[in-house]
Amino acid sequence: MDTSTVKLNSGEVVNCIKVISDPTRLLMMKLVEKKEYCVCQFVDMFDISQPATSQHLRKLREAGLVKENRRGQWRFYSMNESSPQASIVKGILSQIDEEDQQYLQLLEKEALVDCQ
Amino acid sequence: MDTSTVKLNSGEVVNCIKVISDPTRLLMMKLVEKKEYCVCQFVDMFDISQPATSQHLRKLREAGLVKENRRGQWRFYSMNESSPQASIVKGILSQIDEEDQQYLQLLEKEALVDCQ
DNA sequence: TTTGAATATATGAATTGACTTATATAAAAG
DNA sequence: CTTTTATATAAGTCAATTCATATATTCAAA
Numbered sequence: 550m551d552t553s554t555v556k557l558n559s560g561e562v563v564n565c566i567k568v569i570s571d572p573t574r575l576l577m578m579k580l581v582e583k584k585e586y587c588v589c590q591f592v593d594m595f596d597i598s599q600p601a602t603s604q605h606l607r608k609l610r611e612a613g614l615v616k617e618n619r620r621g622q623w624r625f626y627s628m629n630e631s632s633p634q635a636s637i638v639k640g641i642l643s644q645i646d647e648e649d650q651q652y653l654q655l656l657e658k659e660a661l662v663d664c665q
Numbered sequence: 666m667d668t669s670t671v672k673l674n675s676g677e678v679v680n681c682i683k684v685i686s687d688p689t690r691l692l693m694m695k696l697v698e699k700k701e702y703c704v705c706q707f708v709d710m711f712d713i714s715q716p717a718t719s720q721h722l723r724k725l726r727e728a729g730l731v732k733e734n735r736r737g738q739w740r741f742y743s744m745n746e747s748s749p750q751a752s753i754v755k756g757i758l759s760q761i762d763e764e765d766q767q768y769l770q771l772l773e774k775e776a777l778v779d780c781q
Numbered sequence: 782t783t784t785g786a787a788t789a790t791a792t793g794a795a796t797t798g799a800c801t802t803a804t805a806t807a808a809a810a811g
Numbered sequence: 812c813t814t815t816t817a818t819a820t821a822a823g824t825c826a827a828t829t830c831a832t833a834t835a836t837t838c839a840a841a
Contacts, residue, residue, distance in 0.1 A: 556762035559691055566757060567686035571829085572679050579675070588788060601830055603789055622787050622838050640756040641682060646672035687799085704818060717800055719819055738808045738817050 555633045565634040568612040569641065572651070573597065574605050578628065579642050579652055580659075581615055585627035593662045594655050614638060623664065671749045681750040684728040685757065688767070689713065690721050694744065695758050695768055696775075697731055701743035709778045710771050730754060739780065 557565070569575045573595055580586055591602045606626055609615045613632040618625040629635065645652065673681070685691050689711055696702055707718045722742055725731045729748040734741040745751065761768065 555760075557760055558765045559688065559695070559761050559767050562757065562761055563686055563688050563691055566682045566691075570679055570683035570686045572676065573829095575675055575679055575682075589786095592787095597829095598831065599788070600790080600832080604829080607789080619838095624788065637757060637760045640760070641678065641753060644671075644673055644753045644756070645675050645678055649674045651675050689799095705816095708818095713799090714801065715818070716802085716820080720799075723819080735808095740818065 555636065557633060557637070561634070562637065565612060565614070565637055566641070568608055568614065569638065571605070573601075574609055575641075575645075576652060576655060577605060577609060577626075578614065578638060579645060580655065581626055581628045582639065582642055585618065585625040587623045587625045587664045589623070590659065590662050590664050591626075594658045671752065673749060673753070677750070678753065681728060681730070681753055682757070684724050684730065685754065687721070690725055691757075691761075692768060692771060693721060693725065693742075694730060694754060695761060696771065697742055697744045698755065698758055701734065701741040703739045703741045703780045705739070706775065706778050706780050707742075710774045 569578055576595075577586075577591065588599070588602060588606065591606070592599045595602060597605075606615070609626070610617060612634070613629055614634060615626045616629040618627065628638070685694055692711075693702075693707065704715070704718060704722065707722070708715045711718060713721075722731070725742070726733060728750070729745055730750060731742045732745040734743065744754070
């Protein structure tokens, strides 16, 4: 499917950008764009509780922006490339400086986390 | 200035998309992308009060997304093409279907409004 | 088949957001 | 100068959002 040609109605666009107009969820999307992460990694990387992490992921999941992959007792999240909103999300993520301090700090913390 | 190369930090991106993740303000941006509008036109086109209209425009203005042009007792708003967020906003607006019902309805109402 | 680890859901408090009514400002017209 | 028109700001209300604490579910290991 060629997502680059998909047009959304204005309500769908609002719903999509509302979900990622939160510092935690925007950075979660920036991360899952590159690779999949399990919930426990997010809990360690972001300074919020496990329930808060889970609730952010639920919003991203219910909006169709991420897909869930269960392996054992872990749940891995990655970008849902086949959603109609994928191209708008990627367009927004592409505007974030790769040297953004908060993003870099998350990657540093990720290096210290060993999932599984 | 070549806005296409401007990168923002994640906080700036959040602030920008938070402002336009509202149905009224997203459509206002979709309109001012093409031409300038005065406040009284927005009041007639959107089904909200004059203060509500003014408050939406203030948010867009304070975020730097629109610029204000005063002529006589009217204030005209148009997209601020030279803001660092202009490219991200345009990227989002480009994902909205030109045949979006709400957008088309606004254009129909605009035809009936005579400002000045 | 109990225990533990990972994750989700429920609930309530604090914060933020959008709207309305009322009032203020500012420019033009009389 | 006073009135009118366009717009902005202030204050209050109601709804939505985010987080924490507490509890439930799910899966694997013992």
